[in-house]
Structure formats: C-alpha cells, structure tokens
Amino acid sequence: MASSSSSSSSSGTASPCGACRFLRRKCTHDCIFAPYFGSEQGPAKFAAIHKVFGASNVSKLLLQIPPHDRPEAVTTIAYEAQARIHDPVYGCVAHIFTLQQQVAFLQAQLMEAKAHLAQNSNIENIFESAQTMMNMQENTKQKGVFFPSLS
Amino acid sequence: MASSSSSSSSSGTASPCGACRFLRRKCTHDCIFAPYFGSEQGPAKFAAIHKVFGASNVSKLLLQIPPHDRPEAVTTIAYEAQARIHDPVYGCVAHIFTLQQQVAFLQAQLMEAKAHLAQNSNIENIFESAQTMMNMQENTKQKGVFFPSLS
Numbered sequence: 120m121a122s123s124s125s126s127s128s129s130s131g132t133a134s135p136c137g138a139c140r141f142l143r144r145k146c147t148h149d150c151i152f153a154p155y156f157g158s159e160q161g162p163a164k165f166a167a168i169h170k171v172f173g174a175s176n177v178s179k180l181l182l183q184i185p186p187h188d189r190p191e192a193v194t195t196i197a198y199e200a201q202a203r204i205h206d207p208v209y210g211c212v213a214h215i216f217t218l219q220q221q222v223a224f225l226q227a228q229l230m231e232a233k234a235h236l237a238q239n240s241n242i243e244n245i246f247e248s249a250q251t252m253m254n255m256q257e258n259t260k261q262k263g264v265f266f267p268s269l270s
Numbered sequence: 271m272a273s274s275s276s277s278s279s280s281s282g283t284a285s286p287c288g289a290c291r292f293l294r295r296k297c298t299h300d301c302i303f304a305p306y307f308g309s310e311q312g313p314a315k316f317a318a319i320h321k322v323f324g325a326s327n328v329s330k331l332l333l334q335i336p337p338h339d340r341p342e343a344v345t346t347i348a349y350e351a352q353a354r355i356h357d358p359v360y361g362c363v364a365h366i367f368t369l370q371q372q373v374a375f376l377q378a379q380l381m382e383a384k385a386h387l388a389q390n391s392n393i394e395n396i397f398e399s400a401q402t403m404m405n406m407q408e409n410t411k412q413k414g415v416f417f418p419s420l421s
Contacts, residue, residue: 171331173324180322180358188359195363199350207331208339211362212346218369225376232383239390253404 137161142174151181155193164197171200288312293325302332306344315348322351 135146137156142165146153152174156165168177177196184192202211209216286297288307293316297304303325307316319328328347335343353362360367 171327172322173327176322176324180354184358192359195360198363199354199361203331207335208343209346210350211366212349215362215365215369218366218373221373222369222376225373225380229376229380229383232380232387236383236386236390239387249401 134158137163138165138169138174141165141169151178155190167200167204168196171203172196285309288314289316289320289325292316292320302329306341318351318355319347322354323347 134140135144135158136150136153137158138152138161139146139150140158141156141162152161152165156162165174168174172180180196181189181192199211202214206213285291286295286309287301287304288309289303289312290297290301291309292307292313303312303316307313316325319325323331331347332340332343350362353365357364
C-alpha cells in the first residue's frame, strides 16, 4: 500500500513521490527520486527501473551525477529499463543492432549512388567532348561553303 | 576474499565461477552465472553487471529467459553495464544517439546524391535529344547535296 506519509517530498506536497509510493516508504525532503517521479505517473515509471536496475543501484548512480545531468540520466535509465522488459534478451541493444544495420544499408546505397554519379559524370564529359567535336566539324563545313573570293 | 568452495560449478571444476568469486559465495552445480562467467576473467566482467544491475536482478532476468538465449542476454547486459559505468548519464543510449545522427546524415547525403542523379539523368536526356536532332539535321543536309536526277 502506498505510503501516506506526511513528510514533504521535494515537490512540496505531502504526497510521497512516485518512487517512494512504489517502494512504500517514507518520502523525505531530500529524496533523490522525488524530482523525477511524480506521485501519479511516477510509480509505473519507477516500477520498470526498480525491476531492471534496482532502486539502490539507481540511487547510487544518481548521487554520483551532478544534479543538472540527473533528468537526462533518469530518462535514459527509464528507456533502458523499458527496453529490457520489452526484450529481455537484447534490451535496448536491439535498437543499436537495428541502427547499425540501417547505417550499413545507407552506406551501401550511398556508395552505389556515388558510383552512378561518377559514371554519369564520365558520360557527360564524353557527351560534351562529342558535342565540341561536332561543333568544330560543323564550323569547318560551314567555312568550306564560303570559298574566299579570288578577285 | 574469494570463496574456495569445493562445490562444482557447471564448468565441472572445483573453482567457483567468476560471479560467485566476485560475490564471495559458494558456487553450486546449478549456478545461473557459472556458464557465462569464468573463474579468471569472470569477476571483472561481473563487477560491472553487479554494480549497474545487481546480481539478484540479473539472476531473475536470466531465469526467465530460455537457456539458449542466455549467452546473448549476458553479452548485452555486460555491454549495457560497461556503457553505463563509462558514461553514467547516457550509458549505451549515447551510442543510440550517435547512430541516429549518423542515419540522419547518411539519409541527407543519399537524398542529395539521388537528386544529383535525377538532374544528371535529365541532362543526359537533353544531350541525347540534342544529339538526335543534330543527326537528323545532318542527314537532311546530306540528302540535300545529292539532287535526284531529272532525266
């Protein structure tokens, strides 16, 4: 059952934070979790983190991070936890594998496109050379039509 | 101090596995960690996992995975743990961000290359049309030289 402690969490309310609500413990004014786990949605978010990492490990981790970096840390920890619950074998590493494959595929496509571009550039040069040659031949023929007057 | 239990780990030796050596506990024949953490390199590998996830959480996680998937699970868990120790704020999510940026960059490059290819294809078509036109003009001129005999 959720604690109905009258101690204040950092949100300034009498309600325990989402983590303390989940852990059924008293939420103190210096609770490390309170800024990141609200009383309402917090318990569900914290449940995954607690299951995968453990409250104690996450608490120690957050304490070694400067306060301004903690929101990002909680976001990435929550993401990893959710991913591990969704895919117990690969967790968020599945996402890394997918992205690595996507990078390899795009690199191959880009190389192919660049090879085509280089080929087209050669064809364009050949066309331009042919065009120049034809223009030169055309000019020679036209000049040949008007014989210089021998007067 | 590392346990010097005489109980057999699954490797069939009297040495405790790397995880049990790290945890300083007796390694039983059904130890969930023994197949993945050798007696020598195992303790260092397990230390990161224990620090980030906790031995108990990882044990529960492995028990809910079919045995043939456990080596992959241990590999990804070890990777996540190492990444979180290396980068406490982002962990392996930093790798995901980097790969996402790489994908976005490659997609932009590929779009640009395809746009060039499409442009070149148009230029090529214009060259080909011009070439055809010139050939037709040339043929008309040549035919004009040889007047049909009016005999």
